[in-house]
Amino acid sequence: MTSDAGVEADIDLPLIVDALRADGLAAEALAWDADPVAWDRFDLAVIRSTWDYAGRLGEFLAWVDTTARVTQLWNPAPVVRWNSDKRYLVKLTERGVSVVPTQFVEPGGRYSEEDFDMADGVVVKPAVSAGAMDTARYEPGRHADAARHARMLLDQGRTVMIQPYLRLVEEGERALVFFSGTFSHAIRKGPVLIEPEVIDNFREVHPGAAPYRPTEVEIRTALEALAVVPSPGAPLFARVDLALNETRDPVVMELELIEPNLFLHDNPLGLERFVEAVAAESRRTTA
Template identity: 40%
Template structure:
């Protein structure tokens, strides 16, 4: 095998237990005569003689709890080895404030109030009366510190203040009924090519916490209408215009088509999304070929 790729994970990586992508991706790369292995990001110190021709960020899912450490590691890694998706794109994508950039470029985004102080929090919650709202930090993974609560509840104010105490911007969004019905779709694009769509079901329990008591996705293959695929491509085009970066190696575009707002963007996940390759095995080969082209 002439090339070696490091697949960047974290120390909670377990094949088939949460990370369902790394093992099938390594197998698909092996079929192309490309060696690959998991690299635990915070246990590996980048160096020029690392032996890798490319690092592919896959599941560094603890980045939000070690953000400064991860940013510093990513910069060092990029000095030693090419990294995909590119660190400049990752830096932009780390904080969901990027949604503001995309909105300015014409991408429809779920309505969001951006809160940076207790006074702004009180005003934002008050504007929703007693309606259900979602509160979440602008930097987070795995729906950490995220809740679906009545806007006028003590729990909503407490969660908002907790997020502010962590030094994060609070995102306040109205409940989208279709999200609560589990109609969110994740659209996957590898090197610009649409491969599959996943529905992971509703996650948040009204009143706070997760349905079933813990974060538990139930990814299932679903179809994506041509209009939804076109929306995903539109988002990727806006990402390129906003960042000046080339087309991402991989991207997951999370959308919901709602009766009130039409099709809107929830997130553009460009560096650590679950790809659900175990649900779409053929997509692993598409991603592997895209990596081979980068080599």
């Protein structure tokens, strides 16, 4: 599954379709909101670049539920719904997973400017977002500006996340990719929030992405996060985004289970692993 934006920008999508067809599967790339599509004619539907879902969340989740009733959907509808709101970070924290410290403020909830006054600055973002939309960081001393950003989001009826800015993110964010619960590959990319006090919804979301060999601790942290996902089995695909905290320990920034970039274009082995996972699930479905 893709979207209009995905058709234009997802460079992995044609590679995936061609590789699945080469493996003997009848694969098609269709927009999730294409009308009409008889999803029950497919044995398996795999969400990929549905990159407009965050702005149409209610509509998207309704489609997810409807589609899951007529075909096998990956990742499954309960996982998609759980992962669509970053309040899942609370569940990770409760299970002992190392996560960026996060405060959530609901519309109508109480907060003060002091909540945004952090030693290395603060990051403000909505709990439902993709591609760092409506997100910005604020330098120390600019907590009043950060509070105004939060108020803007709250006035729109959106839940707000308040996080400390991790200075070591400037050494690179890590993105670890897993297929069927098994680590495949990783990349490291430059920081996204380069310019402070700026909401830039057209920023590059994966600047300088390059292959990366994660440490054992990073892989273990990612697996601990995946173990919390409310699913009877491992997600078909997953990306765990990590950064380093002030003690250089990895912490989870996000758990991407809906439509993450899997960085397959320059990774033939990763593409092969993804196709193997999809093909195996397709054959189980039709067995």
